Amino acid sequence: MLHRNLALHTDLYLPRWMYIYWKQGRHHEKVVFDLYYRSNPFSGGYVVFAGLENIVHYLENVSFTEADIAYLKEQLGFEDEFEDVLRNFKFTGSLYSVREGEVIFPHEQVVRIESTIFEAKLFQTALLNIANHESLIATKYARIRQAAPNETLLEGGARRAQGVDAAYYGTRAAYIAGFDVTSLVSAGRDFDVPTGGTMEHADIQFHDDELSAFRSFAEMYPDNTSLLIDTYDTLKSGLPNAITVAKELEAKGHRLKSVRLDSGDLAYLSKRARKALNEAGLDYVKIVVSGDLDEYVIQDLRMQGAEADTFLVGTRGITAYEQPALGMVYKLVAREDESGELKPVIKVSSSKVKTTTPHKKELYRIIDNETKKFKGDYIALADEPVESYTEIDLIDVRDPAFKIKTRNFNVKRLLQPIFLDGKRVYDLPSTSEIRAYHHEQMNGLWEEYKRLRLPEVYSVTFSKPLWDLKLQMIRNTRIFKEV
Amino acid sequence: MLHRNLALHTDLYLPRWMYIYWKQGRHHEKVVFDLYYRSNPFSGGYVVFAGLENIVHYLENVSFTEADIAYLKEQLGFEDEFEDVLRNFKFTGSLYSVREGEVIFPHEQVVRIESTIFEAKLFQTALLNIANHESLIATKYARIRQAAPNETLLEGGARRAQGVDAAYYGTRAAYIAGFDVTSLVSAGRDFDVPTGGTMEHADIQFHDDELSAFRSFAEMYPDNTSLLIDTYDTLKSGLPNAITVAKELEAKGHRLKSVRLDSGDLAYLSKRARKALNEAGLDYVKIVVSGDLDEYVIQDLRMQGAEADTFLVGTRGITAYEQPALGMVYKLVAREDESGELKPVIKVSSSKVKTTTPHKKELYRIIDNETKKFKGDYIALADEPVESYTEIDLIDVRDPAFKIKTRNFNVKRLLQPIFLDGKRVYDLPSTSEIRAYHHEQMNGLWEEYKRLRLPEVYSVTFSKPLWDLKLQMIRNTRIFKEV
Numbered sequence: 001m002l003h004r005n006l007a008l009h010t011d012l013y014l015p016r017w018m019y020i021y022w023k024q025g026r027h028h029e030k031v032v033f034d035l036y037y038r039s040n041p042f043s044g045g046y047v048v049f050a051g052l053e054n055i056v057h058y059l060e061n062v063s064f065t066e067a068d069i070a071y072l073k074e075q076l077g078f079e080d081e082f083e084d085v086l087r088n089f090k091f092t093g094s095l096y097s098v099r100e101g102e103v104i105f106p107h108e109q110v111v112r113i114e115s116t117i118f119e120a121k122l123f124q125t126a127l128l129n130i131a132n133h134e135s136l137i138a139t140k141y142a143r144i145r146q147a148a149p150n151e152t153l154l155e156g157g158a159r160r161a162q163g164v165d166a167a168y169y170g171t172r173a174a175y176i177a178g179f180d181v182t183s184l185v186s187a188g189r190d191f192d193v194p195t196g197g198t199m200e201h202a203d204i205q206f207h208d209d210e211l212s213a214f215r216s217f218a219e220m221y222p223d224n225t226s227l228l229i230d231t232y233d234t235l236k237s238g239l240p241n242a243i244t245v246a247k248e249l250e251a252k253g254h255r256l257k258s259v260r261l262d263s264g265d266l267a268y269l270s271k272r273a274r275k276a277l278n279e280a281g282l283d284y285v286k287i288v289v290s291g292d293l294d295e296y297v298i299q300d301l302r303m304q305g306a307e308a309d310t311f312l313v314g315t316r317g318i319t320a321y322e323q324p325a326l327g328m329v330y331k332l333v334a335r336e337d338e339s340g341e342l343k344p345v346i347k348v349s350s351s352k353v354k355t356t357t358p359h360k361k362e363l364y365r366i367i368d369n370e371t372k373k374f375k376g377d378y379i380a381l382a383d384e385p386v387e388s389y390t391e392i393d394l395i396d397v398r399d400p401a402f403k404i405k406t407r408n409f410n411v412k413r414l415l416q417p418i419f420l421d422g423k424r425v426y427d428l429p430s431t432s433e434i435r436a437y438h439h440e441q442m443n444g445l446w447e448e449y450k451r452l453r454l455p456e457v458y459s460v461t462f463s464k465p466l467w468d469l470k471l472q473m474i475r476n477t478r479i480f481k482e483v
Numbered sequence: 484m485l486h487r488n489l490a491l492h493t494d495l496y497l498p499r500w501m502y503i504y505w506k507q508g509r510h511h512e513k514v515v516f517d518l519y520y521r522s523n524p525f526s527g528g529y530v531v532f533a534g535l536e537n538i539v540h541y542l543e544n545v546s547f548t549e550a551d552i553a554y555l556k557e558q559l560g561f562e563d564e565f566e567d568v569l570r571n572f573k574f575t576g577s578l579y580s581v582r583e584g585e586v587i588f589p590h591e592q593v594v595r596i597e598s599t600i601f602e603a604k605l606f607q608t609a610l611l612n613i614a615n616h617e618s619l620i621a622t623k624y625a626r627i628r629q630a631a632p633n634e635t636l637l638e639g640g641a642r643r644a645q646g647v648d649a650a651y652y653g654t655r656a657a658y659i660a661g662f663d664v665t666s667l668v669s670a671g672r673d674f675d676v677p678t679g680g681t682m683e684h685a686d687i688q689f690h691d692d693e694l695s696a697f698r699s700f701a702e703m704y705p706d707n708t709s710l711l712i713d714t715y716d717t718l719k720s721g722l723p724n725a726i727t728v729a730k731e732l733e734a735k736g737h738r739l740k741s742v743r744l745d746s747g748d749l750a751y752l753s754k755r756a757r758k759a760l761n762e763a764g765l766d767y768v769k770i771v772v773s774g775d776l777d778e779y780v781i782q783d784l785r786m787q788g789a790e791a792d793t794f795l796v797g798t799r800g801i802t803a804y805e806q807p808a809l810g811m812v813y814k815l816v817a818r819e820d821e822s823g824e825l826k827p828v829i830k831v832s833s834s835k836v837k838t839t840t841p842h843k844k845e846l847y848r849i850i851d852n853e854t855k856k857f858k859g860d861y862i863a864l865a866d867e868p869v870e871s872y873t874e875i876d877l878i879d880v881r882d883p884a885f886k887i888k889t890r891n892f893n894v895k896r897l898l899q900p901i902f903l904d905g906k907r908v909y910d911l912p913s914t915s916e917i918r919a920y921h922h923e924q925m926n927g928l929w930e931e932y933k934r935l936r937l938p939e940v941y942s943v944t945f946s947k948p949l950w951d952l953k954l955q956m957i958r959n960t961r962i963f964k965e966v
Contacts, residue, residue, distance in 0.1 A: 008669040009647060011639060013680035015668065020703050021689075031689070071672045117689060124683075125667070128642035129650055137645075156494060159611035160808040162620075163648030164492060167612055170645070184608070185498065186491040189554045197496035202815035205828045206504075206514070206600060220503050231830060232960065264833060315808045324807035325643040325798045332685035345688045347714060350747060477715065 007064050007089075010125045012075065018121050019078050022085060027118035030342065032334040032360045034109035035131060038353050041139060041323045045455030046445065048142045048438060049102045049110050050173050051134035053428050056418065058126050059091045092422035093119050096415040098363070100429070101138075101176050101438030103445055105377060105458050108363050109333075112415060117335070124330045136326035137170045140294075141177035141317055142442065143452055147295035148302070152310040154196060154288070156183040157318025170318045176434050178442075179313075191431040198226035198260050198288065210237055214245045222254035226288065229273075230263045239273055243280045258286035258310065266291060267304040274307035288312055294321065295452055331356045344469060348477040358473050361466065365412040366392060367444065374444045375406055376459030377414075381466050387411045393464075397457040490547050490572075493608045495558065501604050502561050505568060510601035513825065515817040515843045517592035518614060521836050524622060524806045528938030529928065531625045531921060532585045532593050533656050534617035536911050539901065541609050542574045575905035576602050579898040581846070583912070584621075584659050584921030586928055588860060588941050591846050592816075595898060600818070607813045619809035620653045623777075624660035624800055625925065626935055630778035631785070635793040637679060637771070639666040640801025653801045659917050661925075662796075674914040681709035681743050681771065693720055697728045705737035709771065712756075713746045722756055726763045741769035741793065749774060750787040757790035771795055777804065778935055814839045827952060831960040841956050844949065848895040849875060850927065857927045858889055859942030860897075864949050870894050876947075880940040 021027040040047060064072075064086040073083065093115020104110050111131065113120050145153060155174040161167035171187035181196040182188050188195035199217060207213035210232060218225045227245065229238025239259070246256035259277070261269050266289045277285050289301070290312035298311055315321060333356060337343045344358035360382040366375045376394040380386050389411065393403035418426040429437070448456035462470070504510040523530060547555075547569040556566065576598020587593050594614065596603050628636060638657040644650035654670035664679040665671050671678035682700060690696035693715060701708045710728065712721025722742070729739035742760070744752050749772045760768050772784070773795035781794055798804060816839060820826045827841030843865040849858045859877040863869050872894065876886035901909040912920070931939035945953070 004647075006647065006669070008672060009641070009650070010668050011641060011666040011680050012668055012671070012678045013666065013682055013686075016680065016704075017682065017686050020699055023703060024699065026689075029689075033685075072668070075668070075671070075678055121685075125641050125650075126647075129644055129647060132643055133646045133649070158492070158494060158608050159813075160615055160810070161612055162645035162802065162807065163616045163652055164487075164489065164609075164612060165646030165648040166616070167492070167608075168646075183494040183496065185493050185495055185555070185558070186489070188495070188558070189491060195495045195558055197494050197499065199496055199500065201830050202516075202604075203496075203500050205815045205830060206509075206512075206818060216503055216507065220506060221499075233833075263837065315810075319645065319807040321807055324645065324802040324804055327643070327798075330642075332688045335689060347684050347688060350716075354746065 005061050005063060005065070006058055006126050007062050007122075008068050008071070009129070010122055014121045014124055015072055016076055018118050019076055019082060021117055022082060027116060029117050030114065030336040031117045031120050031332055032342070033113045033120050033124075033330055034333050034357075034361070035111035035113075035127060035328055035330050036107055036109045037326055037328045039106050039327070041136060041320070041326055042143060043453060044139070044143060045449040045451065045458060046103045046105060046139070047135055047326070048138040048177055049098050049104050049131070049135050050100050050138040050176055051131040052097050052100045052418070054130045054134065054169065055097070055111075055127055056424065056426075056428060058130065059095065059123070059419065060424065062089075062091060062122070064089055089122075090422065091115070091119055091419065093419065094417065094421060095419040097418050098414045099416060099434070099437060101434045101441060102414065103441045105460050107357065107460060108377060108379065109361055109415075110363070112360070114360070128328055128330050132326045132328045133166065134169055134173050135328070136320050136324075137318065138173035138177045139326075140320040141174040141179055142438075143295045144298065144313055144317060145178035146450055146452065147298040148311055151308060152181065153179040154181045154183065154310055154312040155179045155317060156197070156290070156312050157314040158184045160315040161318045167318065172431060174317060175431055176438055178435065178439060193431065198258070199228045201228065201231050204228065204231040211241045211244065214241050215248070218245050218249055218256070222249055222252065223257070225249070225256055226258040226260055227256070228260045228262060230261055234261065234264055234269050235272055239276055243276065243282065246280070246282050246285060256282065256285050258288050260288040260290065260312070262290045266308070267301050267306040270307040271305060286310060290314065292316060299452070333357065333361070334359050344473065346470070346473040346477060348474055355474065357462070357466070357470055359466070359469060362386065363414045365414055366394065366406060367410045367412055369408045369410055372444065373446055374458075375409060376461060378461050378463065379466060380463035381469070384463055384465060386463070387413065393461065394459045395461045397459050403461070488544050488546060488548070489541055489609050490545050490605070491551050491554070492612070493605055497604045497607055498555055499559055501601050502559055502565060504600055505565060510599060512600050513597065513819040514600045514603050514815055515825070516596045516603050516813055517816050517840075517844070518594035518596075518610060518811055518813050519590055519592050520809055520811045522589055522810070524619060524803070524809055525626060526936060527622070527626060528932040528934065528941060529586045529588060529622070530618055530809070531621040531660055532581050532587050532614070532618050533583050533621040533659055534614040535580050535583045535901070537613045537617065537652065538580070538594075538610055539907065539909075539911060541613065542578065542606070542902065543907065545572075545574060545605070547572055572605075573905065574598070574602055574902065576902065577900065577904060578902040580901050581897045582899060582917070582920060584917045584924065585897065586924045588943050590840065590943060591860060591862065592844055592898075593846070595843070597843070611811055611813050615809045615811045616649065617652055617656050618811070619803050619807075620801065621656035621660045622809075623803040624657040624662055625921075626778045627781065627796055627800060628661035629933055629935065630781040631794055634791060635664065636662040637664045637666065637793055637795040638662045638800060639680070639773070639795050640797040641667045643798040644801045650801065655914060657800065658914055659921055661918065661922060676914065681741070682711045684711065684714050687711065687714040694724045694727065697724055698731070701728050701732055701739070705732055705735065706740070708732070708739055709741040709743060710739070711743045711745060713744055717744065717747055717752050718755055722759055726759065726765065729763070729765050729768060739765065739768050741771050743771040743773065743795070745773050749791070750784050750789040753790040754788060769793060773797065775799060782935070816840065816844070817842050827956065829953070829956040829960060831957055838957065840945070840949070840953055842949070842952060845869065846897045848897055849877065849889060850893045850895055852891045852893055855927065856929055857941075858892060859944060861944050861946065862949060863946035864952070867946055867948060869946070870896065876944065877942045878944045880942050886944070
């Protein structure tokens with residue numbers, strides 16, 4: 001699944017302009033594109049970056065088949081000679097990216113492409129599609145993890161996901177963001193995520209009664225039985241039958257693993273179930289709850305003392321139900337001029353937030369030497385020696401006109417070289433490694449920035465040379481506009 | 484892309500219970516599962532069914548590889564003998580489905596599977612995943628088509644979709660639902676959807692000035708140039724430059740195709756643009772608008788007299804932003820008893836809407852012989868001779884306790900046989916044929932049911948034998964519950 005060739009997974013205007021630039025003899029000109037987003041989803045304080053592995057596979061596999069070329073020729077009406085240009089297409093540029101699992105903030109360039117305009121154009125749709133989706137879902141699951149820091153979290157949304165990929169890569173994103181288990185077998189295998197799952201109502205209905213169904217499960221999996229107790233009546237039927245089976249298992253030296261509540265009032269029923277199980281001497285039996293859960297419902301259930309050991313999250317996680325799209329964009333920030341020198345470019349918008357930040361830049365995280373917490377991020381022109389600085393001014397987010405002088409920090413460069421001149425120079429970490437890295441980064445972030453609602457705003461500061469350049473370019477464009 | 488083997492695209496509990504039933508020697512028992520949804524998305528009046536083609540490909544390709552078997556064995560701890568059972572797995576049952584593009588309503592069984600419990604279990608996750616996604620997106624686009632019945636509709640949301648599949652199959656759904664053009668090349672090719680697209684801000688920035696960029700486009704595509712006019716200043720720069728280029732094209736015997744507005748107030752700017760273009764004698768130049776459009780924004784823009792010939796829809800279409808999941812479910816409704824006879828089963832829930840409708844059923848559309856409009860749908864037990872009825876009682880939706888006697892109708896059976904005993908008996912129509920069929924069905928539906936907000940409720944009636952059976956089974960279960 002990872003090795004599909006997605007050359008035509010592109011918006012038509014991109015190959016159209018590839019052809020135009022080729023015709024003009026400009027296709028070899030070098031450019032820099034930044035990938036970034038503008039505002040945090042879910043009114044939250046951060047995004048969790050994900051999708052790099054998929055982007056790497058995309059770039060390593062992208063090439064035009066004869067059928068691709070024939071179709072494009074029909075659509076764009078290009079010259080025969082251009083067929084060979086497409087036939088020989090492969091990625092020969094450089095790509096820098098933050099790691100998967102990294103915590104990122106608005107306006108930070110988290111992926112930077114340096115290549116010919118010809119190559120950079122083609123990748124736009126696929127890179128945005130992948131990074132937008134996987135980062136959005138990882139962010140949603142990270143928020144759910146925050147709402148349930150100690151419970152087991154089970155991902156099970158495949159049937160409601162927006163297609164097969166959404167289920168599959170969404171599951172990977174859930175695991176990166178701290179979920180423990182998935183029900184989706186394909187993703188479990190391919191991304192080495194622990195799998196789990198209980199039973200469904202049809203399994204009860206396929207037996208003559210509930211107790212027989214429970215016994216079928218217990219007989220086959222005496223140490224791994226999880227009973228769904230809401231098919232007929234949770235308190236009058238499901239729960240007593242589960243206790244009967246638990247006692248039968250005990251008599252044979254086994255332990256019932258859990259019961260699952262999938263309907264009714266989960267706070268009330270889980271408390272009643274916990275009490276009944278405890279009174280029967282079954283305090284070791286876990287309670288799994290499910291049903292339209294997200295970070296808010298989980299917070300409420302916990303506030304009301306729900307007795308849930310495991311939350312099974314479906315629809316609202318896998319679709320990021322509350323806000324099902326992330327708005328990452330892919331913007332040209334520099335291009336080679338006639339002399340071969342890289343020159344910054346800008347797009348000025350009447351909407352300030354849509355004005356791009358020009359030039360090739362680096363992204364740094366300023367980490368406090370004592371607390372090891374993040375003090376803020378710093379974006380500078382690529383040639384500024386930020387790693388040697390001992391003092392940096394960070395924006396005061398309570399009053400962005402002011403800056404706070406910062407000392408005693410460590411500077412971490414966030415963009416990693418992934419491809420250099422077409423050659424991959426980065427070893428893809430395992431999903432578990434990404435998950436551990438993400439966990440570490442979340443620990444680096446003060447609680448204030450992680451609040452689910454109305455979080456504090458994290459400081460992202462432009463260096464003075466970068467800020468001066470941006471202002472100067474805006475002014476120049478304004479003059480142009482007034483012509 | 485269509486021919487992936489998705490055997491492990493399943494929730495773990497499904498193969499777990501396949502194994503349990505096999506161990507119990509019950510895996511050959513026949514069952515009937517229904518696929519249906521419970522409430523209309525977007526507070527609307529209908530759903531457009533989509534996903535059948537993908538379901539057919541899934542069922543034709545589903546099989547377990549050695550790697551699949553090894554992984555499942557590790558997860559489920561099954562006996563060696565079961566390996567061969569999986570190795571020989573293929574779909575040998577029957578599947579009935581409404582056509583793609585069909586207009587459907589809550590509680591109608593739109594897919595019916597008749598197979599062994601062993602096979603039916605496995606398909607649940609994939610069938611729901613596919614049908615939920617594609618039907619959801621088709622429904623969203625059908626609503627947008629309603630809001631813009633005469634304009635050209637261009638789909639362009641790939642970069643914000645939830646993964647590659649979501650973009651690809653979402654584009655297909657858009658076309659089925661009446662969109663005219665897509666920007667996504669892969670979907671354009673594979674589903675024979677017309678492709679289109681203009682240019683992006685980076686193309687302007689890659690030139691020294693906007694006019695040069697416009698001229699590059701016009702020179703290469705003199706009869707197919709569509710200019711993005713909002714990069715610097717729509718009214719002061721983009722529009723005058725577009726008019727300049729249009730005049731240059733005219734001088735060479737060509738015509739500028741369109742200008743595109745992607746930011747700012749689209750109602751205001753489109754009217755200003757129309758006026759300026761007309762005053763320059765360019766009334767033939769079309770105006771394309773884009774930017775977070777959905778059915779509601781389009782309604783508002785039209786109400787305000789926006790001069791848009793084409794709406795380009797992105798994020799809010801491809802993700803069904805307002806409600807990004809459809810809740811189709813897959814429920815056991817009948818199973819073979821010891822004597823080999825098919826017996827109805829029910830799941831009774833404290834939530835009335837979640838109580839299933841038992842037994843093998845047929846779904847009929849009652850079409851008025853005079854108006855050719857749909858009078859309502861009728862669900863009956865499979866052996867009722869509904870097609871020979873000359874009088875049918877349909878529920879009065881204003882007071883569901885009453886029924887309306889209906890005569891002078893034609894009965895249309897909606898479920899088509901797709902597979903019979905494992906053999907496909909249905910020829911997949913082309914996407915264009917599905918689109919035309921969908922268009923016809925929308926015409927069969929009175930306007931009242933298609934209102935975007937607060938639509939009239941379409942009548943879906945159970946036959947008396949079916950209703951009696953359901954009530955009887957609920958009563959029997961209630962008795963069971965009171966034990």
